[in-house]
Amino acid sequence: MPDVTTALPVADHEVLAAVLQVRAGSLQVLLWERAQEPHAHRWSLPGGRLGATEDVESSIRRQLEEKVDVRQLSHVEQLAVFSAPERVPGERVVASAFLGLVPSDVDPALPPDTAWHPVDALPRTAFDHESIVRRARDRLRAKLSYTNLGFALAPPTFTISALRSLYSAALGYKVSATNLQRVLSRRGLLEPTGDTAPPGKAGGRPAALFRFTQRGIEVTDPFAVLRPPNQARGGAAT
Amino acid sequence: MPDVTTALPVADHEVLAAVLQVRAGSLQVLLWERAQEPHAHRWSLPGGRLGATEDVESSIRRQLEEKVDVRQLSHVEQLAVFSAPERVPGERVVASAFLGLVPSDVDPALPPDTAWHPVDALPRTAFDHESIVRRARDRLRAKLSYTNLGFALAPPTFTISALRSLYSAALGYKVSATNLQRVLSRRGLLEPTGDTAPPGKAGGRPAALFRFTQRGIEVTDPFAVLRPPNQARGGAAT
DNA sequence: ACAAAAGTGTTGCACTTACACCCATGA
DNA sequence: TCATGGGTGTAAGTGCAACACTTTTGT
Numbered sequence: 448m449p450d451v452t453t454a455l456p457v458a459d460h461e462v463l464a465a466v467l468q469v470r471a472g473s474l475q476v477l478l479w480e481r482a483q484e485p486h487a488h489r490w491s492l493p494g495g496r497l498g499a500t501e502d503v504e505s506s507i508r509r510q511l512e513e514k515v516d517v518r519q520l521s522h523v524e525q526l527a528v529f530s531a532p533e534r535v536p537g538e539r540v541v542a543s544a545f546l547g548l549v550p551s552d553v554d555p556a557l558p559p560d561t562a563w564h565p566v567d568a569l570p571r572t573a574f575d576h577e578s579i580v581r582r583a584r585d586r587l588r589a590k591l592s593y594t595n596l597g598f599a600l601a602p603p604t605f606t607i608s609a610l611r612s613l614y615s616a617a618l619g620y621k622v623s624a625t626n627l628q629r630v631l632s633r634r635g636l637l638e639p640t641g642d643t644a645p646p647g648k649a650g651g652r653p654a655a656l657f658r659f660t661q662r663g664i665e666v667t668d669p670f671a672v673l674r675p676p677n678q679a680r681g682g683a684a685t
Numbered sequence: 686m687p688d689v690t691t692a693l694p695v696a697d698h699e700v701l702a703a704v705l706q707v708r709a710g711s712l713q714v715l716l717w718e719r720a721q722e723p724h725a726h727r728w729s730l731p732g733g734r735l736g737a738t739e740d741v742e743s744s745i746r747r748q749l750e751e752k753v754d755v756r757q758l759s760h761v762e763q764l765a766v767f768s769a770p771e772r773v774p775g776e777r778v779v780a781s782a783f784l785g786l787v788p789s790d791v792d793p794a795l796p797p798d799t800a801w802h803p804v805d806a807l808p809r810t811a812f813d814h815e816s817i818v819r820r821a822r823d824r825l826r827a828k829l830s831y832t833n834l835g836f837a838l839a840p841p842t843f844t845i846s847a848l849r850s851l852y853s854a855a856l857g858y859k860v861s862a863t864n865l866q867r868v869l870s871r872r873g874l875l876e877p878t879g880d881t882a883p884p885g886k887a888g889g890r891p892a893a894l895f896r897f898t899q900r901g902i903e904v905t906d907p908f909a910v911l912r913p914p915n916q917a918r919g920g921a922a923t
Numbered sequence: 924a925c926a927a928a929a930g931t932g933t934t935g936c937a938c939t940t941a942c943a944c945c946c947a948t949g950a
Numbered sequence: 951t952c953a954t955g956g957g958t959g960t961a962a963g964t965g966c967a968a969c970a971c972t973t974t975t976g977t
Contacts, residue, residue, distance in 0.1 A: 502768040525765050528781045530740040543766045593909040620913040630910050651955030652947040668909040671831040672868050675858040889928030890974035
């Protein structure tokens with residue numbers, strides 16, 4: 448076998464984040480436009496080199512500070528390592544990719560070279576960043592179904608129809624407000640604040656305001672099938 | 686903010702794998718006993734340094750060759766990056782962790798310092814390897830429920846009761862052979878070979894042999910809830 | 924014939940979607 | 951009082967767990 452271990456260290460390490468937010472009815476990702484070669488004028492994920500005294504999650508939070516205030520990030524999680532030797536030109540760089548989420552009610556001030564782009568209509572992207580965005584989008588879509596991750600897309604309080612818009616935009620298909628409310632309520636994830644939102648100009652019943660009962664991520668629907676016997680949910684109790 | 690980016694490169698990169706197999710009715714992981722400091726006599730996951738010309742998956746497959754023939758690995762996937770600065774003593778090392786699976790019918794020849802250990806009764810482990818094993822176990826358990834990953838634990842052909850034992854051992858709770866067969870058959874994952882296995886000494890009806898229809902991993906149960914409207918599975922068709 | 928093990932039929936329950944209907948407000 | 955949008959009741963469909971029963975072999 449060829450000796451592939453001779454040149455040590457073999458790689459620098461960078462961290463990258465696909466920061467997603469529902470904006471103007473579509474799921475968008477934060478990108479910045481490269482001014483310099485390589486891949487000048489292409490759009491790139493925010494991030495940078497891993498520092499000596501930080502782990503990858505601390506690092507991505509630190510690096511995002513200049514784009515988005517960390518307090519505005521409602522959720523951050525690892526996606527995967529991207530490590531193809533030629534993934535970037537020049538010195539080899541291994542990347543740890545992250546998914547970040549921002550609630551729909553915040554609109555961070557951005558540096559001039561930075562902008563939001565719909566994930567389903569990306570501009571020309573640098574390196575392998577398009578596949579990272581796809582991974583982030585797919586991860587979000589999956590977790591919206593079996594966890595409470597919706598809290599990370601929503602403002603502190605919201606109407607059911609506003610929440611429906613967020614889920615529809617993130618998932619890419621229409622969601623029924625009726626069923627969304629029932630699913631989330633049955634799981635105990637939603638509670639009414641007692642307040643109502645003012646109706647629109649055309650009138651109509653004022654919508655009740657809700658909040659998520661928990662702000663941290665939690666798996667709410669752990670087993671699709673093959674559940675343990677005699678558990679509370681699922682199964683027939685004779 | 687403190688400058689954490691001065692010392693470059695900040696880390697070497699290693700790859701580690703939790704290789705799991707159902708053996709003797711329990712889910713076990715492949716570990717080797719460290720002879721030297723640090724952490725001498727503790728048990729460690731197989732792996733090693735990332736080479737200059739390989740990506741992390743190629744690397745872990747290469748490194749595992751000396752423990753388990755790569756052809757015997759039925760599935761390999763990334764788990765996560767472990768990057769705490771002090772996770773190993775001395776020079777900093779960032780680790781990419783993998784889950785590997787071996788079918789229950791193979792029994793690889795092992796180096797003398799290497800052995801299988803039940804994941805729920807681990808010996809004293811080195812560094813952060815115990816949490817990597819836990820992550821691997823949890824990932825396997827989750828994916829057994831919503832993908833066809835069972836194929837990676839099973840021999841090419843098997844009886845339903847043998848498959849039931851594998852699922853029970855991996856999941857950690859009893860699974861009904863009746864319902865397991867129905868769930869997998871309904872999804873089109875199982876097909877009869879036409880042959881039967883000889884009955885035991887006490888007699889009994891001979892068991893039919895089955896095989897998985899696909900050998901690659903595939904998500905079979907993608908949405909727990911919030912399915913797209915008017916899809917084939919789930920929902921009420923009027 | 925009897926015991927043992929494998930596989931099938933049937934029933935009941937839980938969950939979800941779809942759709943109709945009722946409720947609250949502004950003009 | 952009428953239009954508009956929010957919220958609830960109800961029925962239908964699907965999938966899974968439990969358990970009884972049938973089938974097929976060895977002794």
